[in-house]
Amino acid sequence: MGISSIHVRSIPTTRHTKVTTAAMLGAAISAAILPTAVLADVTIGVLIPTSGRASGYGQQMQVAINMFSEKYLDLGKAGKLKLDILDTRGEVPEAINLTRKLIGSDAVAIVGPQLSAEVEVVFPLGVRGQMPIISAMSAKPGLASANQPWSFRYALVSEHDYAPLLDVWLKQNSGIKKVVVLYDAKDAVSAFDGVTVFPDLLKPRGVEVIEKISFQGGDIDFSAQVTRARGLGADGIVLSAFYNDAAQVAKELRKQGMKQPIVANVGVNHPRFVESGGAAVEGVMTASDFHADNPEPAVAAWVAEFKKRFKEEPGNGAALMYDTLVLTQDCIVRQGITGANVAADRVKMRDCWLNMKDREAPLMGKTSIDKGEAVRLPVILQVKGDKFTIVK
Amino acid sequence: MLLQQLVNGLMLGSTYALVAIGYALIFGVLRLLHLAHGEVFMVGAFAGLMVSIWLSVGPLGALIGGLVVAALLGMLLELIAFRPIRHRGGNYLAPIVSSVGAGLVIQEIMTKLFGAEQISFPKQFESVVYQLGPIQVSDTQLFIMGIAFTTMFALHVFVTYTRLGTAMRAASENIEVASILGINVNTVVLLSFGIASGLGGIAGVLVGMNFSSISPFMGTDMATKGFAVMLIGGLGSIYGAMAGGLILGIVEVLSVAYLASSYRDAFVFLLMILILLLRPRGLFSAGIEPGR
Numbered sequence: 001m002g003i004s005s006i007h008v009r010s011i012p013t014t015r016h017t018k019v020t021t022a023a024m025l026g027a028a029i030s031a032a033i034l035p036t037a038v039l040a041d042v043t044i045g046v047l048i049p050t051s052g053r054a055s056g057y058g059q060q061m062q063v064a065i066n067m068f069s070e071k072y073l074d075l076g077k078a079g080k081l082k083l084d085i086l087d088t089r090g091e092v093p094e095a096i097n098l099t100r101k102l103i104g105s106d107a108v109a110i111v112g113p114q115l116s117a118e119v120e121v122v123f124p125l126g127v128r129g130q131m132p133i134i135s136a137m138s139a140k141p142g143l144a145s146a147n148q149p150w151s152f153r154y155a156l157v158s159e160h161d162y163a164p165l166l167d168v169w170l171k172q173n174s175g176i177k178k179v180v181v182l183y184d185a186k187d188a189v190s191a192f193d194g195v196t197v198f199p200d201l202l203k204p205r206g207v208e209v210i211e212k213i214s215f216q217g218g219d220i221d222f223s224a225q226v227t228r229a230r231g232l233g234a235d236g237i238v239l240s241a242f243y244n245d246a247a248q249v250a251k252e253l254r255k256q257g258m259k260q261p262i263v264a265n266v267g268v269n270h271p272r273f274v275e276s277g278g279a280a281v282e283g284v285m286t287a288s289d290f291h292a293d294n295p296e297p298a299v300a301a302w303v304a305e306f307k308k309r310f311k312e313e314p315g316n317g318a319a320l321m322y323d324t325l326v327l328t329q330d331c332i333v334r335q336g337i338t339g340a341n342v343a344a345d346r347v348k349m350r351d352c353w354l355n356m357k358d359r360e361a362p363l364m365g366k367t368s369i370d371k372g373e374a375v376r377l378p379v380i381l382q383v384k385g386d387k388f389t390i391v392k
Numbered sequence: 393m394l395l396q397q398l399v400n401g402l403m404l405g406s407t408y409a410l411v412a413i414g415y416a417l418i419f420g421v422l423r424l425l426h427l428a429h430g431e432v433f434m435v436g437a438f439a440g441l442m443v444s445i446w447l448s449v450g451p452l453g454a455l456i457g458g459l460v461v462a463a464l465l466g467m468l469l470e471l472i473a474f475r476p477i478r479h480r481g482g483n484y485l486a487p488i489v490s491s492v493g494a495g496l497v498i499q500e501i502m503t504k505l506f507g508a509e510q511i512s513f514p515k516q517f518e519s520v521v522y523q524l525g526p527i528q529v530s531d532t533q534l535f536i537m538g539i540a541f542t543t544m545f546a547l548h549v550f551v552t553y554t555r556l557g558t559a560m561r562a563a564s565e566n567i568e569v570a571s572i573l574g575i576n577v578n579t580v581v582l583l584s585f586g587i588a589s590g591l592g593g594i595a596g597v598l599v600g601m602n603f604s605s606i607s608p609f610m611g612t613d614m615a616t617k618g619f620a621v622m623l624i625g626g627l628g629s630i631y632g633a634m635a636g637g638l639i640l641g642i643v644e645v646l647s648v649a650y651l652a653s654s655y656r657d658a659f660v661f662l663l664m665i666l667i668l669l670l671r672p673r674g675l676f677s678a679g680i681e682p683g684r
Contacts, residue, residue, distance in 0.1 A: 053609070055508040185654040214654045220603045220610055223400040224648035224656075231393045244510045244605075251604050255521060256528060276512050276605065 042075060042332055042339040043082040045102035047112030047122075048321070049090035053218060054115055054242065056272055057137065058087065060318035061114070063310045067302070068325045078338050081329060088113050095122050103129035108337055108345040111324055114317065116140035116189035123147035130343070132350040136324035137317045139266050140189040141197060144372030152353045152372045154324040155316075158193050161266055161287035161378045162201050168380045168391055169285045170205055173236060173261045178208045180234040182225060182249055184241035184267075185214035193265040194240035202238075210234055217245045222252045230256055237262045239284070243270035247277035254280040261285070269316035274383055282385075287378040289364055290319035291390055294379075299363055313387070323361040330359070395527050397649045398642060403533055403602060405641020406540035410595035411614055412621035412633035413547065414588035420564040420628035421584045422478075425488050428469060428495035429592055430615025435498060436462030436593025437606040438506060441513055451535060451601060458597035459590045466589020467582050469494055474585075475578070495611070502608040510605040536598045543594060544634050547587070551630065560584055564628065620664045626674030635675060639663075 046065060050058035065085060073081045084107060088095040095118035102110050103125065109132045113122055119138040126133035127150045134152040135144075141157040170176055179202065183194025191214070199209045210232045213225045226249070229237070237253065237260050239246050246268045253262070264286045274281055292303045292313045302322070306314040331337070331352035337345040356369040368375045381388040411433055418426045436458035443449060443457025473494045477486045521530045551557040562570040563580045571577045599614070600606040621640050625632025640660055647659035667675065 051503070051508055053508065059507075214652075215648075216654070216656070218607075218609065218613070220599055220605075220613075221400075221404050221645075222603075223403070224397060224645040225653055227393060227396050227400055228649050228653075244607075248510065248603065248605055255530065257521065272509060276510060278512070 041080045041082050042078060042337055042345070043084055043105065043107045044325075044328060045098075045105065045107040045110040045112070046083050046085045046325075047088050047095060047098055047102075047110060047118075048085065048114055050087040052089035052091060053244075054090035056243070056270055057114060057315070057317035058090075060270075060310065060312070060315050061136075061321040063306060064314070064318040064322040065325065066309070067305060068322055068329075072326060072329045075329075075332060078332065078336070081332065083325075088115075088118055090115055090118070092118055092121055096125065099125050099131075099133070100129075103131045106339065106342050107131075108332070108339060108342060109134060109328055109349045111136060111321070111328060114138060114321075115187070116143065116192075117187060119143050119153075120188055123151040126150045130346060132346055132353060134324055134328060134353060136320040138189065140192050148372050149354055150350055152369060154327070154367070154374050155266075155320050156287075156289050156376060156378055157373050158189065158197050158266060159201065160373075160375070161289075162193070162197055164378060165263065165285065165287035165380055166198075166201050166205060169236075169261070169263045170207065172285070172391075176207060176236040176261070178210050178232075178234050179236040179238050180210050180229045180232050181212040181238040181240065182229060182253075183212065183214055183239075184217040184245055186217040187242060187267070190217070190240045190242065190265060190267050193267075194238065198238045198240065198263075198265075207236075209238075215241075215245070215249065217242060219245075222249050223256070225249075226252045226256050226258065229253070230258055234260060236260050239263070240265040240267065242267045243273035244276060247273050247281060250277050250284065251280040266316065269381070269388075271313045271315055271387075274386055274388065277383075281383050283383060285380065285382045285391065286388075288316050288381050288388075289374075289376065289378060290314075290316050291379045291381060291388065292319075293387075293390065294363075302363060319363045323363050323367075326362055327353075327356070327359060327367070393526075393649070397645050399527055399529060399533070401642030401645035402638060403536060403641070404645060405638035406537055407595045407599050407602075407637075408614075408617050408621050408641050409634045409637025410540055410543065410591050410598070411618035412625065412637050413544070413630055414592045414595075415618050415622040416625065416628050416630050416633040417560075417584050417588040417591075419622065420630070421560060421567070421581060422474075423628075424474065425491070425619075426469075426474075426585075426588070427488060427491040427615065428473070428498060429491075429588070429618065430611030430613075431495040431498040431502075432462050432466050432469070432589045432611075433592040433596040433599075433614055433618075434502065434606070434608060434611035435465050435596070436589075437596030437600045437610065438502060438511075438608075439593065440597030441511065441600060441606060444514055451532070451597075454601070455539065455594055455597050458593040460593075462593020462596065463586040463590035465498075466585040466592070469589075470582055470585040475581075495615075499608055499611070506608060508608060510607040512605050513600050532601050536602050539594065539598060543591060547591070547630065550587075556580070556583060617660065620660055622674075624664050624667050624674055626676035629674065629676035632674055632676030639675075 048058040048061045086098045095113040099122045111134050114137040116138040119135045127147050136154050139155045139158045141159050144151040144153045181194045184190040215225050262284045269288045335348040335352050358366045380391040382391050439461030440454035440458030444454040473490045474487050559575045559580050621636040625636030644656050648656050
């Protein structure tokens with residue numbers, strides 16, 4: 001069952017039934033006469049975590065989906081776009097079940113799931129089921145490229161984000177020679193970023209990783225890990241976790257007197273990181289696909305509309321979801337997807353994403369796809385005051 | 393660093409102990425596993441937070457708020473989820489399943505009310521850190537340690553020297569004989585739920601104050617740890633729960649500090665298994681009295 005009121009599933013009344021029957025008859029006659037006649041609406045499955053540990057992302061994404069729906073559901077001649085929105089709760093088994101359900105449905109593509117742990121197991125299902133799956137937010141490197149030609153991601157993979165991020169961070173903090181990495185071992189992308197991506201990028205930049213210390217996302221106590229980190233004499237700290245856990249770890253770091261500069265993974269890209277972390281996250285630097293303070297008029301207008309609806313600044317996830325849906329809708333229109341032949345439509349959708357080149361997205365600009373992964377320039381952000389600001 | 397880690401372990405362990413005492417009290421009296429106790433602990437934390445926000449009170453006010461709300465919730469659970477089953481002579485598994493259901497309902501309600509995100513305690517709870525030689529201790533930590541040990545001592549006095557405490561111990565011996573001897577067993581059980589839940593509520597607020605944030609899911613892990621602590625200490629033993637909590641907190645923190653932090657929970661349960669292999673009834677024997 002979908003969780004949104006956006007589902008466009010008609011509930012027939014007696015009068016409507018007559019009208020619908022007449023319309024269907026007309027459509028059937030037209031189909032017989034005209035080869036390009038439209039018979040079905042086009043459905044896209046959307047998988048988001050509206051409950052559970054990552055629900056902060058899901059709730060924001062839901063707002064972005066509502067905004068998209070108000071503008072883009074009408075496909076003109078192709079009929080109407082239907083979104084089948086389902087809650088994965090951020091849990092892998094649920095993501096698998098819902099993906100299987102959508103593969104067996106009339107959906108021409110799946111936008112989601114959003115967490116890398118989910119995406120890692122769901123992408124192979126898409127390859128086997130020949131279903132184009134596009135994750136808006138997942139950023140763990142290699143997941144889409146390993147599952148070609150049916151898997152795509154709109155978010156930049158973390159290594160594309162972190163190379164320029166580390167350059168800016170090390171330039172701003174020139175004395176950093178040794179760092180300690182604190183990472184969430186429970187989350188696939190945070191663990192991979194902390195154990196592999198950051199260390200691999202730091203080594204050629206002359207920075208030694210003294211130790212990688214793990215913690216469990218959702219824990220209440222991070223004091224032991226921080227005490228251990230405190231004894232290592234690091235010049236800087238790499239923090240790789242979701243915004244909620246990352247904020248708590250940052251608080252513990254500052255509480256135990258560790259004042260070293262912090263660079264963080266993309267998981268902290270959420271307004272609640274700053275809200276929850278308070279003074280402890282001041283100066284934390286990260287990279288992002290999107291920034292809410294972008295002065296571009298179209299982006300500023302979108303952000304203002306979002307804030308009017310949600311009373312909160314849009315995070316990375318919401319913006320990524322909006323752009324992904326717009327590009328997917330654009331593929332439907334460009335490729336002449338009608339929903340009449342689901343298997344053929346899925347191939348058309350796949351080819352559209354596979355060959356995407358410098359396509360203009362409303363919020364993040366020109367985007368290309370290379371081996372299933374998005375290619376764009378990231379924005380480098382730093383917490384200043386009570387918000388993320390762009391580092392020039 | 394070892395000294396600092398021991399302090400960290402004591403901090404964590406004292407909250408585990410408070411949660412585990414709740415389990416032990418209820419198990420001691422009813423021989424019943426109250427699996428919604430983690431959720432009562434979580435509600436106590438939220439109640440403390442809300443009281444501190446609405447009434448702009450400090451830590452003590454938050455503690456009282458957490459204690460009262462959690463105690464009331466615990467007693468309500470006894471009245472609607474346990475007592476009816478007990479009086480109808482239900483299967484011994486029924487109250488356990490009932491408590492699991494009650495816990496899920498509480499968690500869902502709290503998620504609807506407060507969202508699934510972690511929520512921070514307000515600024516008045518931010519602590520001042522003191523450097524005592526190689527150890528850093530915050531005023532919040534000292535407060536928490538003081539409250540935890542004071543509460544444990546107060547419970548010891550209550551159970552050992554008051555009429556109601558004696559009634560609770562009698563009920564833990566044999567609830568039917570206690571009833572024949574004129575003890576109002578229903579009151580004793582209700583009181584046990586109230587005290588156990590109140591202690592859970594205090595632990596919830598202390599955790600919120602020390603670790604700065606709470607969430608509707610915080611009770612799940614704490615409940616598992618509390619249960620492990622009760623087994624380590626000895627089923628139904630209050631003093632076992634106290635000692636077990638401190639031991640577990642220290643072992644957990646030391647495992648993170650000197651071994652692999654990803655396996656902290658594994659070490660906890662490995663310790664539990666080892667202790668149960670050596671002393672199958674736990675470190676302390678069953679019953680509300682020590683040494684029984």
